[in-house]
Amino acid sequence: MSDSIPAHIRAELDVTPAWWDQQYHALVTKHIPRDLDYHADHDLDDGIQFYASSYSIAPWCITCGIRLGRTPDG
Known part of the structure; x- marks a missing residue:
């Protein structure tokens, strides 16, 4: 096509x-690696844990603009 x-x-x-x-x-x-050690000296936004469920959001590296711990494809 x-x-x-x-x-x-x-x-x-x-x-x-x-x-x-x-x-x-x-x-x-x-x-850009997604492990926390690599981003230790960067400006980080803490992750969020929703206690009413098991859902959580991983920390965000403001310096690099990526979610930490998240797999690259998703």
């Missing part, structure tokens, strides 16, 4: 904000 899109339109579609976001997140996933 992608063969039916002309090359000049495909080039324009590939540089949409969503495409750049995907590229950025792929680089972040590949190059």
Whole structure:
């Protein structure tokens, strides 16, 4: 199906904000470790534990813009 899109339109579609976001997140996933020790001296937002259920949200590294302990794909 992608063969039916002309090359000049495909080039324009590939540089949409969503495409750049995907590229950025792929680089972040590949190059920034998600363990707490690596981010110890960074600005961190504490995780949240919901006591009414077993649901919790992992800490967020404000410096790097990633959720710690979260697997890169999800």
